[in-house]
């Protein structure tokens with residue numbers, strides 16, 4: 412039985428003042444029935460992890476370097492993020508693949524670095540609108556998952572997030588049938604490659620998840636939660652999504 416996961420990706424948003432929202436989220440869900448994860452910008456990992464105190468919400472990074480240390484100006488290594496309080500690291504988000512030219516090989520190396528630091532990697536994949544319209548969606552996400560997930564991926568150290576690039580920040584969402592088709596396909600790929608661990612790895616949907624569409628998305632088979640962008644920034648928006656997942 413996979414425990415559901417409500418994850419938030421703050422991207423390059425938020426400030427120390429936003430810790431009030433985190434406090435409100437923790438207060439609204441003192442004993443959450445699902446796993447919670449918030450991934451703020453790196454500068455807010457330590458403040459967020461400190462503020463959360465003994466609340467079970469996890470704090471994650473949005474990226475990590477593939478090396479454990481060294482001459483890489485501006486980058487942050489997984490052990491550093493772990494020390495700051497992050498237990499998870501998003502790797503391979505489409506914005507990093509696009510903005511920083513990250514390939515699936517890079518993403519896999521970053522996931523391995525997260526694992527080596529004792530962290531859970533949240534491996535992101537997803538097709539572009541061009542891929543979708545050309546009927547290539549399953550080919551693209553199949554290739555991405557094969558190349559981005561490490562051989563050592565387990566139910567404990569890896570989460571996979573399916574995020575169609577065209578659904579991110581656009582208000583556009585695939586049909587429930589389309590989400591179900593991709594999640595079933597990814598589940599089959601993970602099981603074929605990783606056996607029981609592939610059965611246990613959680614599959615999140617991401618892309619314009621809101622309070623208004625969360626419940627129907629969470630009812631789709633093999634959707635084990637969501638990776639939420641914009642709607643994870645405030646308690647008013649994120650809390651109903653958490654509640655919908657608790658009721659799914």
Ligand SMILES: O=C(CO)COP(=O)(O)O
Pocket residue numbers: 420504574578579580581582617618619620638639640641642
């Ligand atoms: O990219 C996302 C999460 O990683 C999704 O972003 P939005 O929820 O803002 O569409």
